[in-house]
Amino acid sequence: MMKNSGKTIVLAFGGNAITREGQKGTFPEQLANIEVSCRDVVGLARAGYRLAITHGNGPQVGSLLIKNELAKDVVPPMPLDVCVANTQGSLGFGIQQTLQNMFTKAGVHRETAAIITRTEVDPHDEAFSRPTKPVGPFFSQEEARELMAEKGYAMREDSGRGWRRVVPSPRPLAILEKQVIKRLVEDAVIVVAVGGGGIPVVSGPEGYSGVEAVIDKDLAAQRLALDIGADMLAILTGVPVVYLDFRKPAQRALERLTASAARKLLGAGQFPPGSMGPKIEAAAGFVEQSGGTAVITDFATLHAALDGRGGTMIVSG
């Protein structure tokens, strides 16, 4: 048994957990990627860790939005929050089933469950007046003009590739299914939840309702880790450790840093907004608010990193 065994860890799967560049995105491809991503999870399950797994859904929700558009004259398009829910269904199924099959082969006796999860956001979040996150298909300028006029979409020209809808990316306030997730995780069930950052909902006089937005998956994983009282947040990405001066001559690996040091490096522009930035922010925020620790690493290093042999650990201080 390892030193952290029995602890509760939120594993935040990155985009490459399910889809790899250059692939078409068929379901068998997704399952094969998930199997590679889950290798270390089998050992963690055997060692007795309590685990919740969150994941992204970018390519999958993108495909559904393209289908919406191409079929719009025949079947009603579904709003973005419903498409996120759709991907929680298919990816929850894919991750859960792959993991359970790997457990069976390895003789590991752990149950799994995939929970449809809503993430509450603030309807007054400033993101709603400043949509930034591109989603779905590319359009011509003419089509984009029509969509902006007819549907009130915010749209942007995207690096010469055409026009694309941009949606708000508000901060996650709470994971609405946290009690159910917590109970199952405490009961040793390995829970897949908060897929795609969660289905974005706001509270109003009639209760909760879905909104067209996309929640950052790393911040949503942080929110889940805080909401269920996890001991650790492990953010899985394409590199085994976080680097300073990434891809520059002076590049060097960060084995361990405090949350305040992480904040300083973030402020100094060391981590790009679209990739490592949100991961560092999510990790530092979890450590600051919970006193727990966070790890950023890749799938192959996960198990070792949790034992302090690899990855980048972010600790209190």
Add this chain to the structure above:
Amino acid sequence: MMKNSGKTIVLAFGGNAITREGQKGTFPEQLANIEVSCRDVVGLARAGYRLAITHGNGPQVGSLLIKNELAKDVVPPMPLDVCVANTQGSLGFGIQQTLQNMFTKAGVHRETAAIITRTEVDPHDEAFSRPTKPVGPFFSQEEARELMAEKGYAMREDSGRGWRRVVPSPRPLAILEKQVIKRLVEDAVIVVAVGGGGIPVVSGPEGYSGVEAVIDKDLAAQRLALDIGADMLAILTGVPVVYLDFRKPAQRALERLTASAARKLLGAGQFPPGSMGPKIEAAAGFVEQSGGTAVITDFATLHAALDGRGGTMIVSG
């Protein structure tokens, strides 16, 4: 408190719970229908019943299959089992959120959860050699010929409206997530599960894998009720009671019948295969195998029917 309060009931929502004839099938329409369907559920939740809700997904999975087809040159089509998983996500979200909002308004304190659910079927089920269930879009005879040759689809001409794919409808053997569902239901969480009859999977040397099939939603609800040890199975449909000689001059309501009487009437052709037949079969099978009782009624009569004031009750004997 009512006499059954505290008992565990599986509520099997019929097709009209989510989609009504003549509607386009937009998500707001679906939510409005769900709200009507859930009215009596609020009272049952308040009275302390333990509840699991299953539901159909015919129109929703049909829309996804149409989108698959229209977008196939741009994004990879998803297999039928994945489309079922997609609908479990969106409909689980819609039912759970609607119900939770209704609870809040009514001052009822009950949690809800939607669980992605797989239903195991036998790979040697005779349904696989005799596909009968039409799904997805209509095609011309020429297109149908191509699909049969290229993809090995079974296809049939459908009442002069064109050619349609037919898929197997195997019998449900087990609800794979039964332990998790049972635990949550016992813990007073109202669980939405087994959507669309569950994601059909078969067991093989590599573990479980999805198959292209559709499982009858009433038989899947029966399987869930047996698997979690429910006291009652309530099948919700468009009529308040089951009728003998339905829509004939001698039509009369059945208030109460034994499972063996139900079997006899089924054998005598009283209940058509596509509509009341599977409901009677699911109800009788549950009663025979569990010793519990089953109710067939509509949404407006549900609460009264559970108290024995309306609906058709199927009992042991």
